[in-house]
Amino acid sequence: EISAGVDRTFFAILDKAFCRDDKRTYLRLMPRLTPIDVAVFPLLSNKNELKERARALYKSLLDHGLEAFYDESGSIGRRYARVDEIGCPLAITVDFESLEKKDVTLRERDSTRQERVSIERIDEEVRSRLWACRPPT
Numbered sequence: 001e002i003s004a005g006v007d008r009t010f011f012a013i014l015d016k017a018f019c020r021d022d023k024r025t026y027l028r029l030m031p032r033l034t035p036i037d038v039a040v041f042p043l044l045s046n047k048n049e050l051k052e053r054a055r056a057l058y059k060s061l062l063d064h065g066l067e068a069f070y071d072e073s074g075s076i077g078r079r080y081a082r083v084d085e086i087g088c089p090l091a092i093t094v095d096f097e098s099l100e101k102k103d104v105t106l107r108e109r110d111s112t113r114q115e116r117v118s119i120e121r122i123d124e125e126v127r128s129r130l131w132a133c134r135p136p137t
Contacts, residue, residue: 017087027087028110031130037067038126039083043095045072054094057104057119064123084109090126 017029031037040058042050051072061068069088071079076093083091093105097116104122107114108129117125 024081024084026084026109029087029089031089034087034089035067036069036083036086036088037061037090037130039069039071039079039088039091041070041076041079041091041093042072043076043093049099050094050096053098054092057092057094057122061123061126066123066126080107080112090129092122092126 013029013033014027017027017033019026019028038061040054040061042054044050054072055070058068058070069083071082073079074082080091087109089109091107091109093107095105098104098119101116102120103116103118105114106117106122106125106129
């Protein structure tokens with residue numbers, strides 16, 4: 001008798017997406033399957049101006065319909081590791097340069113590549129990167 005179910009399919013997807021290398025463990029899920037589109041972090045959790053700017057950006061992303069996650073606990077490396085492990089495809093870091101130049105660091109989960117993006121364009125850039133990874137519906 002042939003048996004199929006959601007459990008087996010879900011496990012197969014998770015098994016295929018689970019990646020581990022010398023430096024990190026991450027869940028390489030397609031953005032369509034991730035519970036979070038983008039994470040937002042202040043570089044340092046003890047600097048109020050960074051936290052305020054990061055929270056404002058987080059709220060703006062939520063208001064624009066993105067599933068966002070905010071975290072200020074632990075080191076920036078641990079925060080990246082946590083969202084990598086749950087499959088979040090993008091992370092935004094608000095740092096001191098963000099306060100001066102009005103831009104942020106956008107990090108990709110799979111490549112760990114980082115680049116500076118204007119705060120004014122961040123919503124558009126996040127959507128563009130998420131859709132670039134999604135097949136047409």
